[in-house]
Amino acid sequence: MIIHFILNGQKTTLDVMPDRRAVDVLREDCGLTGTKEGCGAGECGACAILVDGESRLSCLMLAAQLADRKITTIEGISNDDRLHPLQDAFIQHGAVQCGFCTPGMILSAAALLNRNPHPTRTDIRAGLSGNLCRCTGYQKIVDAVEAAARRGEEAT
Amino acid sequence: MANPYIPEIGRSVPRADAAAKVTGAEKYATDHYGEGVLWAGVRRAGVPHGLIRGVDTTAAQALPGVVAVLTGRDVPGTNRQGIVHKDQPVLCTDKIRHCGDAVALVIAADRTILKTALSLIRVEIDPLPGVFGIDDALAPGAPLVHEEHPGGNVLLRAEICKGSAAEAFGACDVVIEETFEVPVVAHAFLETENGVAWQEPDGQIVLVVSTQAPFRDKWEIGHALGLPLDRIRVIGPYLGGAFGGKDGATVQCFLVLAALHAGGRRVKMWWDREENMLAGYKRHAARMHYRLGAKADGTLHALHCRLYYDTGAYAHLGGEVMAMGMEHAAGPYRIPHTLIEGWCLYTNHPVAGAMRGFGAAQVSFACEGMMDRLADRLGMDPLELRLKNALRQGDRNASGVVLTGATGIVPCLEAVREHLLWRERGPWIAAAGAFKRRGVGIAAVFNAMGYGRGLPDSAIAKVELTPAGTIRLYCGVSDMGQGNATAFFQIAGQILRQQNTVFELIQPDTARTLPSGSASAGRTTYTYGNALIRACEELRRRIVGRAALGLLVDTLDDLELLPGRVRHPATGREIPLAMLAATMTEPERICTSQFLMPVVRDVPDTGKAFVIGFPHLLFSHAAHLACVEVDELTGTVDVKAYLAATEAGRVLNPQGFEQQVQGAVAQGIGYALCEEVKLEQGRILTPDLTTYIIPSAPDVPEMTSLAVEVVEPTGPYGMKGVGEVGTNGPLPAIAGALADACGIHMTLSPLTAERVLAALQKQQETP
Numbered sequence: 001m002i003i004h005f006i007l008n009g010q011k012t013t014l015d016v017m018p019d020r021r022a023v024d025v026l027r028e029d030c031g032l033t034g035t036k037e038g039c040g041a042g043e044c045g046a047c048a049i050l051v052d053g054e055s056r057l058s059c060l061m062l063a064a065q066l067a068d069r070k071i072t073t074i075e076g077i078s079n080d081d082r083l084h085p086l087q088d089a090f091i092q093h094g095a096v097q098c099g100f101c102t103p104g105m106i107l108s109a110a111a112l113l114n115r116n117p118h119p120t121r122t123d124i125r126a127g128l129s130g131n132l133c134r135c136t137g138y139q140k141i142v143d144a145v146e147a148a149a150r151r152g153e154e155a156t
Numbered sequence: 157m158a159n160p161y162i163p164e165i166g167r168s169v170p171r172a173d174a175a176a177k178v179t180g181a182e183k184y185a186t187d188h189y190g191e192g193v194l195w196a197g198v199r200r201a202g203v204p205h206g207l208i209r210g211v212d213t214t215a216a217q218a219l220p221g222v223v224a225v226l227t228g229r230d231v232p233g234t235n236r237q238g239i240v241h242k243d244q245p246v247l248c249t250d251k252i253r254h255c256g257d258a259v260a261l262v263i264a265a266d267r268t269i270l271k272t273a274l275s276l277i278r279v280e281i282d283p284l285p286g287v288f289g290i291d292d293a294l295a296p297g298a299p300l301v302h303e304e305h306p307g308g309n310v311l312l313r314a315e316i317c318k319g320s321a322a323e324a325f326g327a328c329d330v331v332i333e334e335t336f337e338v339p340v341v342a343h344a345f346l347e348t349e350n351g352v353a354w355q356e357p358d359g360q361i362v363l364v365v366s367t368q369a370p371f372r373d374k375w376e377i378g379h380a381l382g383l384p385l386d387r388i389r390v391i392g393p394y395l396g397g398a399f400g401g402k403d404g405a406t407v408q409c410f411l412v413l414a415a416l417h418a419g420g421r422r423v424k425m426w427w428d429r430e431e432n433m434l435a436g437y438k439r440h441a442a443r444m445h446y447r448l449g450a451k452a453d454g455t456l457h458a459l460h461c462r463l464y465y466d467t468g469a470y471a472h473l474g475g476e477v478m479a480m481g482m483e484h485a486a487g488p489y490r491i492p493h494t495l496i497e498g499w500c501l502y503t504n505h506p507v508a509g510a511m512r513g514f515g516a517a518q519v520s521f522a523c524e525g526m527m528d529r530l531a532d533r534l535g536m537d538p539l540e541l542r543l544k545n546a547l548r549q550g551d552r553n554a555s556g557v558v559l560t561g562a563t564g565i566v567p568c569l570e571a572v573r574e575h576l577l578w579r580e581r582g583p584w585i586a587a588a589g590a591f592k593r594r595g596v597g598i599a600a601v602f603n604a605m606g607y608g609r610g611l612p613d614s615a616i617a618k619v620e621l622t623p624a625g626t627i628r629l630y631c632g633v634s635d636m637g638q639g640n641a642t643a644f645f646q647i648a649g650q651i652l653r654q655q656n657t658v659f660e661l662i663q664p665d666t667a668r669t670l671p672s673g674s675a676s677a678g679r680t681t682y683t684y685g686n687a688l689i690r691a692c693e694e695l696r697r698r699i700v701g702r703a704a705l706g707l708l709v710d711t712l713d714d715l716e717l718l719p720g721r722v723r724h725p726a727t728g729r730e731i732p733l734a735m736l737a738a739t740m741t742e743p744e745r746i747c748t749s750q751f752l753m754p755v756v757r758d759v760p761d762t763g764k765a766f767v768i769g770f771p772h773l774l775f776s777h778a779a780h781l782a783c784v785e786v787d788e789l790t791g792t793v794d795v796k797a798y799l800a801a802t803e804a805g806r807v808l809n810p811q812g813f814e815q816q817v818q819g820a821v822a823q824g825i826g827y828a829l830c831e832e833v834k835l836e837q838g839r840i841l842t843p844d845l846t847t848y849i850i851p852s853a854p855d856v857p858e859m860t861s862l863a864v865e866v867v868e869p870t871g872p873y874g875m876k877g878v879g880e881v882g883t884n885g886p887l888p889a890i891a892g893a894l895a896d897a898c899g900i901h902m903t904l905s906p907l908t909a910e911r912v913l914a915a916l917q918k919q920q921e922t923p
Contacts, residue, residue: 027187028189032180033180033183033186033187034179034180034181035180036184036186036346036347036396037186038346038347038348038396038429039428039429039844039845040428040429041429041844041845041846043429043844043845043846044346044845046346073180074178074179074180075179075180075181078179083175083178083179087178087179090174090178091170091171091174091175091178092170094168094170094171094174094811094812094814094815096171096173096174096177096178097171097637097638097639097815097819098345098346098347098394098395098396098397098398098636098637099173099174099177099178099182099394099396099637100184100345100346100347100396100397100637101346102177102178103178103180106178121858122854124853125853125854126853126854128852128853129852129853129854130852131852131853132344132346132845132850132852133346133853134343134344134345134346134397134399134819134823134850135397135637135815135819136815136818136819136822137818137819137820137821137822137823137856137859138822138852138853138856139818139856139858139859140814140815140818141853142853
């Protein structure tokens with residue numbers, strides 16, 4: 001089927017089998033391999049993307065569900081070559097190790113900050129509880145999200 | 157973006173790989189596809205033990221879109237893999253030894269066809285009675301996993317002894333005994349095993365793979381598939397985690413075999429999570445009998461351990477893991493009389509191998525559990541008991557090795573003793589709410605670094621001044637997330653004084669980088685870093701030497717190497733690196749240097765059964781503290797605060813050091829509280845991440861990491877490996893805290909709510 005959607009700010013039209021997984025369409029057809037797959041069953045959060053600004057797992061979505069949506073992947077979260085504050089904070093606070101959870105983690109954190117711009121550390125942990133990380137122990141990820149939120153406060 | 161800087165030793169330099177990872181630009185092995193990529197997959201046995209009667213591939217082969225279906229008969233070469241013992245078939249031909257054994261390989265046009273084709277393969281297996289654990293393996297007349305193995309189901313039986321333990325127990329005032337057990341656990345790295353391979357027109361096979369050991373892979377592939385080594389090129393990009401689980405062949409031989417049948421097209425294999433659980437390597441389950449004797453004042457006097465490691469269906473690194481466990485069984489303590497016996501056992505369980513804390517993670521639970529019990533028995537403070545017996549530089553350890561390197565367990569314990577979490581634990585414990593009990597536990601742990609004696613721990617660094625005047629490092633050792641790339645930039649920055657923006661690091665590629673061993677054993681920064689120091693010093697000499705010619709300066713000491721240029725301060729004259737590079741030939745612009753880790757010279761007369769990997773010379777140390785709250789109604793153990801004081805030589809990058817400590821502690825908390833690969837008759841009952849639970853963000857407490865720096869003279873800038881030691885502490889520290897809170901001493905991990913509740917109920921029933 002032909003689907004139309006906005007992908008990282010660009011109008012996009014694809015001819016896809018409607019029952020293919022969104023994660024495969026993004027990675028293979030669109031070449032956006034920043035979206036990772038860690039379990040294929042909605043357990044790890046590595047494939048998280050933003051669908052109309054909300055965090056969703058692309059391994060549990062079908063291609064047809066992309067239609068008419070505004071999709072943001074990790075490749076589309078930065079603005080005009082300037083890193084998103086979360087990306088910058090992840091670098092500065094050492095929140096990246098192997099980095100395989102990082103794209104999903106950043107997108108989930110972005111959705112969290114949209115919902116709750118002033119989260120406590122406990123809020124951040126709860127907000128990211130659907131994203132597994134096996135390297136960091138989460139502490140520096142929480143530090144990074146906290147710092148990005150603070151930067152958001154300063155900016156407003 | 158931040159301003160450019162010189163990445164120097166001792167600074168919290170942001171990771172060199174972070175920018176490409178936060179933008180999604182970094183290409184992991186999983187991110188390589190290619191035009192018209194084919195998909196390969198394996199049909200697994202699904203039976204733990206049996207004889208193959210037939211594999212019928214007719215229907216699969218007839219399916220449109222199937223390129224090839226291969227069985228063991230199609231494997232050229234020995235069809236055997238294994239790092240030390242070659243006992244693992246690529247594709248099984250006659251016998252099945254665990255459910256994850258591979259019986260057929262399919263190459264198909266896409267994943268849907270692949271899945272269908274795999275399901276169409278008919279495998280006929282006559283089941284055999286199974287060996288499902290330590291007791292089964294040792295039972296008289298037990299079925300044999302490997303009939304041809306002279307030791308039966310005992311892959312390796314070994315002994316480490318010092319003094320005369322048997323007699324020494326008679327001289328002890330206190331002797332305690334206990335048996336501990338830990339289960340199989342999984343690495344649960346997020347990027348499951350995968351790779352892409354293809355054949356070039358000249359016949360060369362290229363493999364891009366998620367691996368910890370690209371150079372060893374080449375050798376494994378060559379052996380198993382009968383290919384000359386110069387026909388194989390292995391490229392190892394950044395890994396999405398590994399923790400030991402990608403130290404050994406996973407997809408490698410399948411993919412190269414598939415590439416030989418794909419007519420030059422690329423072939424991709426990517427295990428899903430269930431296949432990773434079924435066929436991926438695991439951490440060994442172990443049973444540990446301990447008998448510990450001490451004097452009335454708490455001085456340790458004698459230790460006898462009998463350790464059993466369930467190594468699963470194939471040898472892999474089983475013997476070496478057990479050797480490390482035995483070497484760490486006595487803890488970081490001075491014990492004059494030790495007898496440590498080990499049995500590494502073949503079973504019909506998943507293949508066990510390397511995992512962070514390589515053998516030591518298991519024995520830490522037992523050894524530290526014994527120290528807590530001893531402290532209880534003697535009415536001593538558990539921290540003072542540990543301090544009293546802690547190894548110091550110059551002591552002989554339990555294997556009889558004289559510790560000539562930095563030995564910092566004492567300052568780690570002292571750091572914990574000084575910390576508020578320890579000093580003010582009384583009021584914190586007393587403040588527990590209704591139906592809650594609180595306790596504080598500690599653990600003293602250590603972890604050897606490097607391969608140990610008998611297997612040269614070597615790296616060959618290569619550094620280039622490019623024609624553009626930038627610096628390129630060729631690194632043959634993988635970065636699975638531990639951040640060694642950043643440490644290499646710091647080392648090069650320290651010596652070559654260039655800014656972070658001009659450094660480039662080539663990830664492992666057997667055609668471009670030089671053999672530098674596996675990313676394992678806490679060795680990457682130590683060994684490659686030492687080699688890199690020498691290579692960079694040589695390059696520095698060459699650059700400055702050339703500059704002297706250009707600047708007409710007749711003593712090299714008068715020249716300064718600065719970002720992008722060499723300067724003669726007396727005259728203010730400068731020459732850019734790009735200009736210098738243009739005057740140099742390629743061999744002049746490239747420097748290489750090999751480093752071999754030092755080994756024990758005065759080898760103790762014990763541990764003769766170990767072919768390689770015993771003993772070790774250098775160890776990192778840590779003292780951990782856990783504050784837990786136990787829910788009396790549910791048995792849930794909640795870790796409220798955690799402290800780790802770690803000695804791993806000098807710290808090159810405080811941020812990177814903390815990353816390793818925090819990550820290791822979080823994995824250790826999972827090991828302590830929730831992780832277990834449940835097996836029933838050789839079948840995995842926890843096939844995915846909803847049944848195999850790893851900690852998520854709310855499960856991990858805020859952690860405090862203290863760096864206790866003791867310079868290791870042989871280390872690059874005084875460092876030692878810090879990656880593994882942190883994993884060994886949480887299970888014993890949390891078990892100790894649980895005992896402190898409730899008076900229950902657990903012997904079986906993980907410390908699940910169900911087990912804790914049962915122990916609490918039993919405690920109430922016992923008058």
